[in-house]
Amino acid sequence: MTQTRRYSVEGMSCGHCESAVRAEVELLPGVSGLEVSAETGLLDLTLAEGAGLTDEAVLAAVDEAGYDAARQS
Template structure:
């Protein structure tokens, strides 16, 4: 298993967390997504996956949710 730690900017609530978890969780090989929400700041996101995930794939998933990968 691989663990990837990300920083995501712009999330403010539980709905934001759900959107990011859904988009990242849809990537191939992702087992779990955990978010430590910092309202209006930079939130920590931890992704557990079968193999390393590409930065561009993660960035596209976060962007699709409406937020910015820092």
């Protein structure tokens, strides 16, 4: 069974911003799919079954891309 998570990302305004976030987050272990939208400011992740990916790791990857993020409930 897969798990999905949603994060809000502040400061994205274009496709380049989306690409920067995507490039960092897709490197994380266990990410099987992701959608990122500058228009909505959202990052949706799909994680493989058993993925032990922490929110902290996702937030650090988004920070590495130059943006701030927060987990949505």
